[in-house]
Amino acid sequence: DAKTTQPNSMESNEEEPVHLPCNHSTISGTDYIHWYRQLPSQGPEYVIHGLTSNVNNRMASLAIAEDRKSSTLILHRATLRDAAVYYCILRDVSGTYKYIFGTGTRLKVLA
Amino acid sequence: DAGITQSPRHKVTETGTPVTLRCHQTENHRYMYWYRQDPGHGLRLIHYSYGVKDTDKGEVSDGYSVSRSKTEDFLLTLESATSSQTSVYFCAISNRVTGELFFGEGSRLTVL
Numbered sequence: 001d002a003k004t005t006q007p008n009s010m011e012s013n014e015e016e017p018v019h020l021p022c023n024h025s026t027i028s029g030t031d032y033i034h035w036y037r038q039l040p041s042q043g044p045e046y047v048i049h050g051l052t053s054n055v056n057n058r059m060a061s062l063a064i065a066e067d068r069k070s071s072t073l074i075l076h077r078a079t080l081r082d083a084a085v086y087y088c089i090l091r092d093v094s095g096t097y098k099y100i101f102g103t104g105t106r107l108k109v110l111a
Numbered sequence: 112d113a114g115i116t117q118s119p120r121h122k123v124t125e126t127g128t129p130v131t132l133r134c135h136q137t138e139n140h141r142y143m144y145w146y147r148q149d150p151g152h153g154l155r156l157i158h159y160s161y162g163v164k165d166t167d168k169g170e171v172s173d174g175y176s177v178s179r180s181k182t183e184d185f186l187l188t189l190e191s192a193t194s195s196q197t198s199v200y201f202c203a204i205s206n207r208v209t210g211e212l213f214f215g216e217g218s219r220l221t222v223l
Binding site: 032034036042043044045046049085087091093096097098099100101102103104 | 142144146151152153154155156159161167169170201203205207210211212213214215216217
């Protein structure tokens with residue numbers, strides 16, 4: 001199973017952009033890159049996903065490197081409610097449809 | 112919100128007793144998953160299902176079994192609970208078209 005690597009923790013000031021990196025050097029051509037976040041005492045929730053092109057939605061943007069070996073989740077203006085653990089995972093669509101999570105990045109937002 | 116519910120939400124049991132956690136969905140999604148979450152380990156996949164009666168092991172399947180006799184229900188069973196299985200268990204369902212995972216609210220299990 002392809003593996004992702006993320007920093008354990010990051011800090012950001014409120015109202016500033018946040019760039020959360022993820023390395024996935026063993027990604028295969030059929031793997032989608034997914035991002036989820038988990039707020040305290042809740043289950044994870046979907047943030048965004050992509051395959052090759054950069055993606056935008058109301059929550060965030062996803063920038064994917066040209067070689068697809070890394071990606072960056074961009075929160076354009078961090079709020080206190082964005083404090084959470086962010087998970088970058090690879091979705092295997094070649095057969096098993098397994099979602100393997102790592103330990104994620106704990107984002108702390110400073111007021 | 113995706114229609115996914117877990118039961119029980121909280122359970123305390125003793126070592127050696129059997130425990131079954133239930134995940135129920137109203138979305139008719141084919142794929143269902145059981146994860147456990149422990150401090151310092153993130154989410155770890157226990158078992159998953161890709162259809163009725165079709166299941167497979169995840170990363171940490173030892174000590175757990177699952178069953179899926181109908182689309183809407185995915186059961187996780189601990190045949191003989193141990194203290195190392197004290198954890199928060201999350202069920203998830205997957206929309207195969209979009210790939211989004213939707214999680215339940217979690218079931219906190221304490222094995223004394």
